[in-house]
Amino acid sequence: MKPTLLVGALFTIMTATSAYAQAIKLADVAELSGGGATVGTNWKNGIDLAVEEINAKGGVLGRKLEVTHADSQSNPGVARAQVQKALDGEPYVLLGPGYSGSVKVTAPLAAEAGIAQIMGGEAAELTQQGNKYLFRTSFGQQSSMPKVAKYIHDEMKAKSVAVIWVNNDFGRGGRDVVIKELDRLGSKVVADLSTEAGQADFAADVGKIKAANPDAVFVYLNEEESARILKELKRQGVTVPLMGETTLIGQKVIELAGDAANGARGHVGLTTDAPVDLIKAFREKFSKKYNYVPDHNGLKGYLAVYMVKATTEKMGKVDPKKFADTLHGLTIKAADEPGILMDVTFSDTGDIDRQSFLVEVVEGKQVVKQVLPKVK
Amino acid sequence: MSNLFDLLVAGLATGAIYALVAVGFTLLWQTSQTINFAQGEFVMLPAFLMLAAMHVGAPFWLAIILGILLSMILLGLAFKLLLVDPMMRHGVLPLAIATMALAIGIKEAVKQFYSAEASPFPSVVPTGDISILGHAVSLQSIGVLVVAILAVLGLTTLLNRTSLGHQMQAAAQNPTVARIIGVPVERMILLTFLINAFLVALASLLITPIYLAKFSSGEVLGQAAFIAAIVGGFNQVRGAIAGGLLIGVLDNLAAAYVSTQYRAAVPMIFLIAVILFRPQGLLGRAEERTV
Structure with missing residues (x-):
């Protein structure tokens, strides 16, 4: 055997x-x-x-x-x-x-x-x-940020913009490109706010945004922080249009932020709601x-x-x-x-x-508002 | 300056939660010389207990009650019987280290059994705002402040106005004499552990809708509460309350007027200054310090 x-x-x-x-x-x-x-x-x-x-x-x-x-x-x-x-x-x-x-x-x-x-x-x-x-x-941000800046300037007609970003390689990279593009197009950056990764409390940052009184806010944070700031923006009654990237209007952000995410817009390279x-x-x-x-x-x-x-x-x-x-x-x-x-x-x-796509959160769902074609 | 007003309100609301956690800190220290380094995780856990209760179908109000009860059993009774009592006889330091280990254990357990991702948590206070002195103030901030103040008022009334409170104070101040005059010291110590568990569960309920439920969210809170307790005076409940509010406001002002990168450093610098120039804490009594 x-x-x-x-x-x-x-x-x-x-x-x-x-x-x-x-x-x-x-x-x-x-x-x-x-x-x-x-x-x-x-x-x-x-x-x-x-x-x-x-x-x-x-x-x-x-x-x-x-x-x-x-x-x-x-x-x-x-x-x-x-x-x-x-x-x-x-x-x-x-x-x-x-x-x-x-x-x-x-x-x-x-x-x-x-x-x-x-x-x-x-x-x-x-x-x-x-x-x-x-x-x-x-x-990469060099492809997406110019599209974002153009949308803020042309479609949102924002003359003044507050930019809030997360202080890491991702945030800094996006912030650099978007600020350069906004400058070039003629939208003034009235607040340039860095935040920390993993930050829990955004009361002070939202306070600064309120004080700067911009026409639009560009939010460039990771998902969880995006959810927290959306809640805080709602809590402090900020109603100006919010523009971001995928990280502002992702599914997880919508789930975490609940109805505070409604109305937020973002440029999205990929979305599961794409048509x-x-x-x-x-x-x-x-x-x-x-x-x-x-x-x-x-x-x-x-x-x-x-x-x-x-x-x-x-x-x-x-x-x-x-x-x-x-x-x-x-x-x-x-x-x-x-x-x-x-x-x-x-x-x-x-x-x-x-x-790529331009998306808005409507009643807790990503809604694709525009399809932006391939560059070449 | 409208901005300053908003910052103060937001800072007080956060500070009130720090105060709740810091009060628990000082209570444990006074009655049983326990420095609980897992206090932050004690705030994180009840939210997950409530989420778990909701997950099995309990409505929110029932989940809150179950969460608080479970917290009192786990973080009050079991914490005292299974960790503090056996470690106590080895001294303050081994116990403090054991609580650090407990903090890691709780964090990893939540990560393992729930998720490493953040989860949304419903708010007990509705969103929206009301106008105070011409400023829009969020109901959530007001709600947090009111609940925290009520909890602290309730606690001080219990400690100062009732026989039970007097017995607790006696047990804390001089256990030997308290025993001689017939105070059930052991039971009083257990009671402070249960009160601490109740306070952290309350803090959890208030802070989690804002910070989201996440296994790591206790780190910041535990640190802030620890600083608040030392700044205010480790041997005084009212010191912990003042310290909590002060750190909350200071943190928000630092984020707005210094820089977000250095916001965490400002309370630390303040802590060092307090330790150097007023080691008993702002409202603490020097003669009672044993460390």
Whole structure:
């Protein structure tokens, strides 16, 4: 009996190892706890959904995808350590992190290892440092902020604007571009307020906004802080139009801020409320699997995996060294790869060009008011 | 300046919550020499207990009652019996360290069993504002202030005007003599733990709609309340109230007139100044200090 058992065990180990060798390894490092938990959890769930779908249809070039998740705790230092650990496992592609500050400190590690990094950060500077391995899943601030400033000036007709931003790489990057653009267009910045990440009390900041009496307020904070300031703005009776980016009008913000989010507007690169059939289908699948409506980070994580699939299929082989070269300049059409949801083009710097949306929160729901076309 | 008025109201509202938490701090110290470094987490947890109650279908009012009762059992009774009593005989410092460990434990448990993400929390006070002296003041701020003041008034009445309160004070001031004259000292100490649990649950109910329910939200509150208690005088309930209000106002004024980056530093600098020049605290009594 014993030899049979031994052979059985050996056989099991052999089949397990061969399946392991065949799987394409992806490593994800995301904000699964800490201030960015909303970002990271959506990102992770998006990734898991895409991997499950792709594997159910036979994988990529006949090989299964296998993804590991590590928690950066929303802390750049921890993110760096986790990315190093992930790279030591020699993944095919690195996914994440979502926070720009964490991307900034981890990108050199991935570049050094020659591994492509598909991330969620939106700070302008990330793709301006000549890194050949870094790719966005959403707009960088240099693409989105000019659209925001134009909307504030042309559509909201605001002559004076208060800008409130979070004092980290993400916030500072957006603030720099938007202030420059508002200046150029002729809208005066009457208050330039920095806040801290994780800040709980916004009474004083809203007091300053009230004192500056602007025509519009541009809010550029992370999700939880956005919710807190929306509540405080309502509490102190500020009624001027509020404009922001995805982080002001995301699903999580609406859930946290309740009716204080009504009326807030934002430019959104990705939204699950987009009038696009593939995105509607994605939203349905995601909500069914996780029991909540994803925000744009869920879309970003999902897209990241499909970027891997489309690029690999374009190459016709699994080659981590050639991956980044292939993705540069690549246009992926939703007609060819439905998982990519909308036609997208990647530049030589890893930036993306895609259509985007202008959204307003109406009675607790994101309503797309305008569709802004692809730039090129 | 209308801005200053708004800042003062907002600061007093936040400060009133700090005061509730700081009062609990000083009560525990006076009766049992417990420095509770988990006090911030004690404020964070009741909101999650109430959310959990709502999750299983309880209406908000019932969830509040259940949350407060559960808090009194967990953060009052169980805290005293399972952590303070066994650690007490090892001295003040080991107990303080044990409460730090408890703080980490509570935080991680909430993160594990609930979520690391923030959750919305309903407000007991309706939103909207009323006009006071020509200024629009939010009902929420007023509500927070009124509830906190009522709680503090109730507590001081209990301590100063009732036999129970006198027994508690006797137990706190000189347990040996209190025992001789027949005060049930142990029961009095337990009562202060229950009162502390009630106060933190109340603070949780008031602050969570503004700060959102999140596992880490106790860190800021615990620190603010600790500073408030020291600034006001660790051995005085009225000192903790004054300290709480002062830190709340100071924090808001610092954010508005110094800078948001340094807002957290201003109360700290104030704390250092108080320790240097008036170590017993603004309203504390020097002779009672044992540390």
